[in-house]
Amino acid sequence: MDDERLRELYEGCYGRLIGQMFAVCGDLAEAEDVVQEAFVVALTRRRQLGQVDxxxxxxxxxxxxxxRNRFRRSVRFRQLLRLQPQPVSLPDLSPDRIALVDALRELPLEQRETIALRYVADLSIREIAETLGVAEGTVKARLSRGRQRLAPLVHEFADEPQTEEHRV
Structure with missing residues (x-):
């Protein structure tokens, strides 16, 4: 299916599908996510979509x-939460944490992942490299570039001393 026909399909049935999935999901945001994900599938399966009546x-x-899959996952998740002996503590959502997440959104995905693994998950350079399947030098370069881009947005990264593990 070519781009124009896919665009026409999107414009023609997106709203109807949202309405139908809203009735199924009971949540407008969930319905929108489901329909958007269906269109992503359509993009990846254009040939198959072009052959259906x-x-x-x-x-x-x-x-x-x-x-259905999302519902099953949420049911399993709720079951796991009931098995949890103590309340799950949520991360601190202080204004500083929110500002950090906003700043991280400005980074390319590779730098954002690396920064998050280093400073939020507190992983070592070696652990990050293993997790991401890249060389340690790549991790160091991503950290360096990420900190440089974050520095104007988050003062904490600008003032951090460069230890041996953080140097590129």
């Missing part, structure tokens, strides 16, 4: 399957 029905089926 009713593309909207095909998308609806994909969206329903996505909604």
């Amino acid at each position: 009713n593309p909207e029905a095909w998308l609806r089926t994909i969206a329903l399957n996505i909604a």
